[in-house]
Amino acid sequence: LGKKTVSDETTESIQSISRMIAYLADRFRKFEQGDYEF
Numbered sequence: 001l002g003k004k005t006v007s008d009e010t011t012e013s014i015q016s017i018s019r020m021i022a023y024l025a026d027r028f029r030k031f032e033q034g035d036y037e038f
Helices: 005-031
Strands: none
Touching: none
16 A cells, blocks of 8 residues: 555545535524434
């Protein structure tokens, strides 16, 4: 395995942040529609 470059790590954190945002946005949409379940 090669060493990770800074840009690799930046890309990964950007991807995980956007996944988190997409997940939260999805939960929020469901909450607004009233079919929110914990």
